[in-house]
Amino acid sequence: MGLKQNLHKFKEQNKDKKWLPAFSAIHTFLYTPNETTHSGGHVRGADDLKRTMNMVVLALVPCLIFGMFNTGFQHYAAIGESVDFLSMDAFLVGLTKVLPLVIVSYVVGLGVEFIFAIIKGHEVEEGYLVTGMLVPLIVPVDIPLWMLAVAVIFGVVIGKEVFGGTGMNILNPALTIRAFLFFAYPTWMSGDKVWVHGADPRVQNLVEGATPDAISGETIMGALAQGKEMAYTVSDMFFGFIPGSVGETSTLLILLAGLFLIFTKIGSWRIMLSSVVGALVMGLIFNGVVSAGWITETSKFYSLMSTEFWHHLLIGGFAFGVVFMATDPVTASQTTKGKWIYGFLIGFISIMIRVFNPAYPEGVMLAILLMNVFAPTIDHYVVQGNVKRRLKRLKAKTA
Amino acid sequence: MSQDIKIKKGLDIKLKGKAEKVTETSVSSNVYTLKPEDFHSIIPKLSVKVGAKLKAGEAVFFNKANEDMKFPSPVSGELVDIIRGEKRKILELKIEADSTQEFVDFGVKNPKEMNGEEIKAHLLASGCWPFIKQRPYDVVADAANSPKAIFVSAYASAPLAANYNYVLDGKDKELQAAVTALSKLTSGDVHVSVGKKGKSPLEGLDNCTIHKVSGPHPVGNVGTQIAKINPINKGEIVWTVTPQDLVIIGELLLTGKFNAERTIALAGASVKDPKYYTTKIGANMASIVEGKIKDGNQRIISGNVLTGKAQDLKGALGFYDNVVTVIPEGDDYEFFGWTMPVFKKISTTRALTFSWLSPKKKYNLNTNTNGEHRAFVVTGQYEEVFPLDIFPMQILKACMYKDLDEMEALGMYEVAPEDFALTEFVCISKQPHQEIIRKGLDLMLKEIG
Numbered sequence: 097m098g099l100k101q102n103l104h105k106f107k108e109q110n111k112d113k114k115w116l117p118a119f120s121a122i123h124t125f126l127y128t129p130n131e132t133t134h135s136g137g138h139v140r141g142a143d144d145l146k147r148t149m150n151m152v153v154l155a156l157v158p159c160l161i162f163g164m165f166n167t168g169f170q171h172y173a174a175i176g177e178s179v180d181f182l183s184m185d186a187f188l189v190g191l192t193k194v195l196p197l198v199i200v201s202y203v204v205g206l207g208v209e210f211i212f213a214i215i216k217g218h219e220v221e222e223g224y225l226v227t228g229m230l231v232p233l234i235v236p237v238d239i240p241l242w243m244l245a246v247a248v249i250f251g252v253v254i255g256k257e258v259f260g261g262t263g264m265n266i267l268n269p270a271l272t273i274r275a276f277l278f279f280a281y282p283t284w285m286s287g288d289k290v291w292v293h294g295a296d297p298r299v300q301n302l303v304e305g306a307t308p309d310a311i312s313g314e315t316i317m318g319a320l321a322q323g324k325e326m327a328y329t330v331s332d333m334f335f336g337f338i339p340g341s342v343g344e345t346s347t348l349l350i351l352l353a354g355l356f357l358i359f360t361k362i363g364s365w366r367i368m369l370s371s372v373v374g375a376l377v378m379g380l381i382f383n384g385v386v387s388a389g390w391i392t393e394t395s396k397f398y399s400l401m402s403t404e405f406w407h408h409l410l411i412g413g414f415a416f417g418v419v420f421m422a423t424d425p426v427t428a429s430q431t432t433k434g435k436w437i438y439g440f441l442i443g444f445i446s447i448m449i450r451v452f453n454p455a456y457p458e459g460v461m462l463a464i465l466l467m468n469v470f471a472p473t474i475d476h477y478v479v480q481g482n483v484k485r486r487l488k489r490l491k492a493k494t495a
Numbered sequence: 496m497s498q499d500i501k502i503k504k505g506l507d508i509k510l511k512g513k514a515e516k517v518t519e520t521s522v523s524s525n526v527y528t529l530k531p532e533d534f535h536s537i538i539p540k541l542s543v544k545v546g547a548k549l550k551a552g553e554a555v556f557f558n559k560a561n562e563d564m565k566f567p568s569p570v571s572g573e574l575v576d577i578i579r580g581e582k583r584k585i586l587e588l589k590i591e592a593d594s595t596q597e598f599v600d601f602g603v604k605n606p607k608e609m610n611g612e613e614i615k616a617h618l619l620a621s622g623c624w625p626f627i628k629q630r631p632y633d634v635v636a637d638a639a640n641s642p643k644a645i646f647v648s649a650y651a652s653a654p655l656a657a658n659y660n661y662v663l664d665g666k667d668k669e670l671q672a673a674v675t676a677l678s679k680l681t682s683g684d685v686h687v688s689v690g691k692k693g694k695s696p697l698e699g700l701d702n703c704t705i706h707k708v709s710g711p712h713p714v715g716n717v718g719t720q721i722a723k724i725n726p727i728n729k730g731e732i733v734w735t736v737t738p739q740d741l742v743i744i745g746e747l748l749l750t751g752k753f754n755a756e757r758t759i760a761l762a763g764a765s766v767k768d769p770k771y772y773t774t775k776i777g778a779n780m781a782s783i784v785e786g787k788i789k790d791g792n793q794r795i796i797s798g799n800v801l802t803g804k805a806q807d808l809k810g811a812l813g814f815y816d817n818v819v820t821v822i823p824e825g826d827d828y829e830f831f832g833w834t835m836p837v838f839k840k841i842s843t844t845r846a847l848t849f850s851w852l853s854p855k856k857k858y859n860l861n862t863n864t865n866g867e868h869r870a871f872v873v874t875g876q877y878e879e880v881f882p883l884d885i886f887p888m889q890i891l892k893a894c895m896y897k898d899l900d901e902m903e904a905l906g907m908y909e910v911a912p913e914d915f916a917l918t919e920f921v922c923i924s925k926q927p928h929q930e931i932i933r934k935g936l937d938l939m940l941k942e943i944g
Binding site: 426 | 731801802824827832834842863864866875878889915923925929
């Protein structure tokens with residue numbers, strides 16, 4: 097008997113066992129189940145949730161690999177050694193730092209999912225496949241693994257499972273995890289020392305021979321918030337040779353991933369486009385304020401406000417957030433019209449927070465979380481429009 | 496005034512095994528089956544006992560709530576068996592056919608000279624009333640009401656559907672008589688929709704408004720046409736009749752006989768030689784498909800693949816159905832089915848699924864769900880195949896949490912389960928949309944009525 101028959105037999109024999117969801121999760125990973133239609137239509141389309149989630153994971157893989165190279169590259173640059181970006185040296189440093197993040201994220205997150213599936217007696221849901229990949233890409237590389245594990249447990253339990261699991265959550269789980277880290281361990285999540293491996297003096301023993309104080313590892317956002325000059329060229333920012341969270345730096349790869357998600361019809365182009373438009377509008381407003389002379393160089397907002405409006409798309413986590421987080425269908429607006437409004441406000445508010453709140457220059461995370469909360473409200477008004485149209489039709493008839 | 500309908504949102508599911516335009520007479524069935532379940536929400540009361548001799552058109556049971564509404568025997572013969580389920584619910588009534596058929600004579604009528612009440616009484620007495628269904632709720636029409644309009648869709652856009660232009664060819668007289676009769680039952684119009692392409696036998700009918708329709712499925716669904724022509728508001732009622740049932744009504748008026756004969760399509764990838772057959776309502780499934788389908792585990796469906804009901808060889812042709820579809824069962828595992836590129840199935844995404852490359856290709860789909868049931872996750876997908884001005888996911892959710900006010904506000908009066916067949920097909924979360932809508936409608940019927 098082959099594997100297929102053996103697994104089938106095992107499933108049939110253990111039908112009433114409590115742990116069956118755990119087995120099923122692995123079984124359905126290997127084989128699409130033999131389930132047939134028994135109500136409604138007799139045929140079904142080819143896509144399921146696993147396939148959908150898998151597309152997003154595929155889109156993230158280039159960002160992950162680039163992130164590994166960039167981790168090493170930034171590390172060597174910070175300690176004053178020069179290596180090629182695509183060198184094995186750079187990659188190995190990145191691999192040894194980033195891979196543990198990925199493993200911890202998946203093991204802890206899926207562990208929680210399995211436990212909840214068994215307790216609640218439903219199948220293990222696929223949502224965490226994407227979340228688990230997003231999390232290592234949006235944290236600073238040197239974050240202690242236990243912190244990540246705590247945050248993942250918090251994010252999955254409080255951010256998702258208490259609401260009923262995948263499809264029921266209000267906040268994007270990956271961003272909930274990041275927000276938890278941000279507010280629980282702020283010194284590990286912000287400042288100018290955390291973004292490059294080895295730059296933080298708390299991470300000793302890893303940088304031999306380098307004096308931590310001499311290393312600068314701050315992000316562009318951080319530098320601008322403190323009114324410093326931009327130290328990187330536009331092409332560095334676009335291709336991603338800059339410090340930052342592991343996977344967020346390469347706007348090019350994120351752009352390609354975004355196009356892939358739009359082409360496969362998995363990601364909402366409406367949200368992506370309107371977010372970009374919203375960010376550009378806000379950026380233009382700030383540029384206008386600066387050129388109108390309402391704000392001078394002495395202002396603490398000056399350097400971020402005077403950043404050219406389209407540079408905002410390239411720096412920080414904006415592109416990553418818009419392509420991978422804002423488009424999360426569960427927490428975004430669900431109606432077509434709602435998606436336009438939701439996306440626009442994310443872009444608009446991202447840049448606003450970024451400029452006005454130097455303590456949290458990473459505005460996109462907060463903007464998306466805020467709009468997650470407002471998405472049902474937006475949908476409510478869009479749906480009410482439909483309801484009113486229907487009532488009007490009735491009135492026109494009876495009048 | 497003619498008003499044409501064109502829709503863009505929708506999906507044509509192109510399947511292998513389309514019926515060739517050749518008609519044969521199927522093997523005559525010995526046993527005919529009436530299933531009260533075909534008449535949703537009706538509680539049957541038997542008019543006869545086992546062993547009773549029946550003529551074709553004679554009532555076998557009637558509606559407990561309205562004793563005038565009778566349900567006819569499709570053939571003359573003997574009621575041989577009543578199959579009951581839980582709480583003695585009547586599931587099936589088996590009638591063994593006589594070798595020579597006798598018909599109840601209901602008398603030749605001229606619908607032009609009758610008024611609405613006379614026509615109602617005639618259709619109720621002859622057992623033709625159940626052919627008329629109503630919306631809201633998608634159930635057999637309540638004869639006490641007067642609908643604002645009556646809709647007939649003579650364009651079948653569902654996968655492998657019988658071609659109305661072919662099966663109704665030469666039935667002009669019956670169709671005209673039936674349409675004239677229906678026109679007396681409503682204060683509004685009888686709206687008849689025909690395909691834009693091809694010559695429909697209904698095109699030249701009087702006493703009705705003809706609409707030409709074009710676009711992908713579900714343009715042929717009567718629900719889509721109602722929404723585009725004259726949408727249902729709260730408190731309004733419309734009736735619908737299928738064209739093949741118009742023929743039976745017409746024949747009743749012209750000859751006085753209830754003749755349950757109809758031309759059906761036997762289609763699907765598992766049919767050896769798909770073509771048309773003449774048979775009767777309730778005919779034993781074996782008489783239709785035996786020897787004509789391929790070996791292996793097949794699913795026999797009375798109706799089309801989106802809305803039909805699964806039958807075994809002992810099953811029967813449904814009261815409203817004019818197509819029998821046979822497709823392979825899909826009860827097998829697929830190795831890494833969730834990640835491998837897909838070429839042999841239909842998808843509306845491009846997530847390593849390649850049906851978008853060849854829009855004209857025909858597929859052999861089986862009954863596998865291609866994934867497991869999940870909560871609603873993806874959004875915006877249903878709207879692409881859903882032409883009504885209704886939010887599909889929101890109304891489904893309202894049905895699931897049984898909020899009657901919200902269901903009403905979102906347009907529940909306008910929909911039938913079949914309108915959600917395509918959203919169910921594309922659903923990534925594999926939710927049972929039609930069942931959810933049916934339960935929602937049942938709840939409204941019970942609570943609001």
